[in-house]
Amino acid sequence: MSSIRNSDKQLHLAMFPWLAFGHMLPFFELAKLLAHKGQVRITFISTPGNINRLPKIPPHLDSFITLVSLPFLPEHKANLPENAESTMDVPGDKTAELRMAYEGLQESLAQLLKSSAPNWILYDFIAHWLPPLANSLNIPCAYFSVFPALDTCFFHPPKSLVGNPAFLRTKIEDFLGPPKWVPFPSKIGLKFHEVKKFFGAPPPLVENVDNAILSCDLFVYRSCTEFESEWLNLVGELHKKPVIPVGFIPPTLQVRAVDEEEKNPMWATIKPWLDKQRHGSVVYVAFGSEIKLSQEDITEMALGLELSGFPFFWVIRKEQLSLTDLPNGFEDRTKDRGIVCKDWVPQLKILAHESIGAYFTHCGAGSVLEGLNFGRVLVTLPFYVDQSLHARVLEEKKVGVEIPRNEQDGSFTRTSVAKSLRLAMVDEEGSIYRDKAKEMGLLFSDSHIQDRYIENFIEYLQN
Known part of the structure; x- marks a missing residue:
């Protein structure tokens, strides 16, 4: 030094x-x-x-x-949606145009x-x-x-x-x-x-x-x-x-964003609900800003959460629901134990809260690091090949439980979602995942x- x-x-x-x-x-x-x-x-x-x-x-x-x-060159900017400068601003079929603008x-x-x-x-x-x-x-x-x-x-x-x-x-x-x-x-x-x-x-x-x-x-x-x-x-x-x-x-070293989140009105409404939940009982669900979820994905995830019986906090972007819907009656049936939030949330504050027991995630690199930084077991449902490799190595290291999919078409069921959540959260055979995640959290942080x-x-x- x-x-x-x-x-x-x-x-x-x-x-x-x-x-x-x-x-x-x-x-x-x-x-x-x-x-x-x-x-x-x-x-x-x-x-x-x-x-x-x-x-x-x-x-x-x-x-x-x-x-x-x-700034982008005018000829490249013209091929993108207005004011679009990042992947979160463009639909999947416009990513190639964003790469061309970047190359420009x-x-x-x-x-x-x-x-x-x-x-x-x-x-x-x-x-x-x-x-x-x-x-x-x-x-x-x-x-x-x-x-x-x-x-x-x-x-x-x-x-x-x-x-x-x-x-x-x-x-x-x-x-x-x-x-x-x-x-x-x-x-x-x-x-x-x-x-x-x-x-x-x-x-x-x-x-x-x-x-x-x-x-x-x-x-x-x-x-x-x-x-x-x-x-x-x-x-x-x-x-x-x-x-x-x-x-x-790790996120605890990043920007000290936690301090800014304390002042955010969203946290003032989220924290009291988390405070009422038992220690390690809540499933936090978030799939990033760029994953495109199909109607089948949304339906099986929602019904799997319902079937699991656990309290949950699900952050789902409006864009992810633009072409899909939550199952009919889902929010009414789970309103006493679950929250579906369609807005930005202070993710680090939520993950740091003692009520969170597992992080249900697409297994993007940043999400993995944020979850493990706080010693949370990861329940993984990867959508891209890099996320798939991350899910496999986390499974090898016994800190992540991957939701089984159909080998041929990649489909998954509500039953497999609920079973994986129970393994990560409460089952005796899943205790090694919970212990290893806490151990990994000490390293990451x-x-x-x-x-x-x-x-x-x-x-x-x-x-």
């Missing part, structure tokens, strides 16, 4: 995340943790609307973080990097064009992954292995278990219905993501060796590049461990 703080060398880092808040916020929180050390100056780059929606920078960090807005920022980003000359640039998985640009300007680039190292090992092997017939993955069956290049025991794999979705991804997009991730000079992960040392080590062995974990960047990772990262960049 002292060697870093006594150094006169101040680093200048540029950060350029993908236009999704599940990516922008971890980049932003990493920027603040780095700036807090006093040895790093950060230029954080995004579009004007996204910059305006970021949390406020704490006054004592103002001089270390510069927010820079790069190349020239203005190049001019900014030329004039500001950062020591490093941290970029995201979509920007396949950024490593060549950085290389042309003699700026080293680091891929900052908000996903665990497991994802890189499973989806992005080095090209030397891809071209080797012994390691080819051309059939659905090749993805149902761990890749052949994983040298240690693991049950990680996708389900049949998940692989079909993966094979349906456009080949150019898959190739671009591969190029973006594998063209870096340094891998940086929102992870730690205490959680996935074997996968972090494997990334380095496979790709022959340095790998630096920066810790989980340990500020000393987090501080050590940030200091190690700065030391690596300085040297």
Whole structure:
């Protein structure tokens, strides 16, 4: 610690995340943790609307973080909904247009990097064009992954292995278990219905993501060796590049958003209801801002919650209900023990409340970290392939219970929802999940461990 703080060398880092808040916020929180050390100056780059929606920078960090807005080019902006600048602003069929608009920022980003000359640039998985640009300007680039190292090992092997017939993955069956290049025991794999979705991804997009991730000079992960040392080590062995974990960047260290939430009128109405519930009795349900739930999904989730008998707090976005409906009479039948909230809520405050026993989630990387930070058992229902891998590793580590689905079509039932919730919350055989989640919560929320990772990262960049 002292060697870093006594150094006169101040680093200048540029950060350029993908236009999704599940990516922008971890980049932003990493920027603040780095700036807090006093040895790093950060230029954080995004579009004007996204910059305006970021949390406020704490006054004592103002001089270390510069927010820079790069507007979309008019020809790309015209293909998007009005004022749309992030994935939460666009329907799923417009994501390609958002990627094109993001790619259209190349020239203005190049001019900014030329004039500001950062020591490093941290970029995201979509920007396949950024490593060549950085290389042309003699700026080293680091891929900052908000996903665990497991994802890189499973989806992005080095090209030397891809071209080797012994390691080819051309059939659905090749993805149902761990890749052949994983040298240690693991049950990680996708389900049949998940692989079909993966094979349906456009080949150019898959190739671009591969190029973006594998063209870096340094891998940086929102992870730690205490959680996935074997996968972090494997990334380095496979790709022959340095790998630096920066810790989980847990929510209790983020922006001190909890203080702002205390003043929010929503919390004033939510807290009294939570206070009335028994310790560890409530299921918190939230599936992020971008998951599109079908009518069948909504129906089986709702009736599963009802069948479980547990108190629940379900946050469901209005957009998720725009084309669907809750089952007829569901809210009336469960009004004495459940709340369906169709507005923004202070999620960290809810997860921190002692009445919460389990977090029913899609298993996005940020949601996993927030739930485990407070020692909550995760009941998982993944919708995208990265979430599926997260659910499998959480099951392996006995901190998450995955709701069973039909292998062929991915459907699930209200009965499987209720049974999984009971296993996580009260069944004797599920006690190992509850104990392990509490144990993991101590690791995820340990500020000393987090501080050590940030200091190690700065030391690596300085040297």
